Amino acid sequence: MHHGPWNTPKAVNYSNVKIEFYYVHFSLCFHFINDDWPGYSLDLFNYPTHYSGDLDCVIIPHGVIMDRTERLARNIMDDLGDHDIVVLCVLKGGYQFCADLVERIKALSRNSNHTIPMRVHFIRLRSYLVSPPSRPLSAGIVGTGKTMETLLQHVKAFKPKMIKVAGLLVKRVQHSLASVPDYVGFEIPNRFVVGYALDYNEYFRDLNHICIISESGKKKYKV
Numbered sequence: 461m462h463h464g465p466w467n468t469p470k471a472v473n474y475s476n477v478k479i480e481f482y483y484v485h486f487s488l489c490f491h492f493i494n495d496d497w498p499g500y501s502l503d504l505f506n507y508p509t510h511y512s513g514d515l516d517c518v519i520i521p522h523g524v525i526m527d528r529t530e531r532l533a534r535n536i537m538d539d540l541g542d543h544d545i546v547v548l549c550v551l552k553g554g555y556q557f558c559a560d561l562v563e564r565i566k567a568l569s570r571n572s573n574h575t576i577p578m579r580v581h582f583i584r585l586r587s588y589l590v591s592p593p594s595r596p597l598s599a600g601i602v603g604t605g606k607t608m609e610t611l612l613q614h615v616k617a618f619k620p621k622m623i624k625v626a627g628l629l630v631k632r633v634q635h636s637l638a639s640v641p642d643y644v645g646f647e648i649p650n651r652f653v654v655g656y657a658l659d660y661n662e663y664f665r666d667l668n669h670i671c672i673i674s675e676s677g678k679k680k681y682k683v
């Protein structure tokens with residue numbers, strides 16, 4: 461059985477290899493969340509009471525997302541030099557990450573002599589067309605990478621000087637495509653995550669933390 465970098469039955473044993481692989485080939489640096497990470501108890505944080513019982517745990521608290529996003533903004537500023545940026549936000553799941561990332565790039569831009577003109581556009585994509593996919597539905601996240609690859613083909617047709625992809629989350633899924641975003645916040649286990657604009661049947665986008673949905677939550681919001 462082939463155990464490629466994305467096919468990791470024992471993530472702990474493979475994690476160093478994986479991180480090193482990306483350092484070498486993509487100069488990437490991201491926070492790796494192990495498959496056996498139990499997450500934080502929901503009791504430690506505030507979250508909307510209408511989701512009581514619908515979640516198992518907090519996997520990434522909102523504050524950590526904010527701090528990581530701030531660092532990604534700095535990396536992007538450092539790499540882009542004096543190029544103008546045209547931001548293309550992938551709706552719906554990417555709206556919160558995009559908004560926060562843009563906000564931090566703006567803050568860096570106005571508080572230093574290194575300033576980058578930025579325009580923002582939006583595109584609506586879905587990872588499936590008619591029938592629901594067999595894999596979990598989630599949003600604002602790179603799962604198989606098919607959505608990202610499809611979008612990149614379209615964007616390349618406009619012949620931009622440079623294309624960089626930022627994704628807050630990359631999920632370790634089997635059969636994923638080889639390419640990963642240039643800027644990644646966190647690599648996470650292949651579990652169903654919601655919150656921070658990631659939905660389950662349009663619910664949970666109004667939750668600040670990234671959480672694991674519970675079985676009862678899935679039943680409650682099933683369509």
Ligand SMILES: O=P(O)(O)OC[C@H]1O[C@H](OP(=O)(O)OP(=O)(O)O)[C@H](O)[C@@H]1O
Pocket residue numbers: 550551552553554585586587588597598599600601602603604605606607608659
């Ligand atoms: O890497 P992939 O396996 O292709 O999946 C990633 C895509 O799936 C999600 O969108 P979704 O279809 O859930 O729509 P939404 O963002 O509007 O919720 C997400 O926002 C990405 O666009």
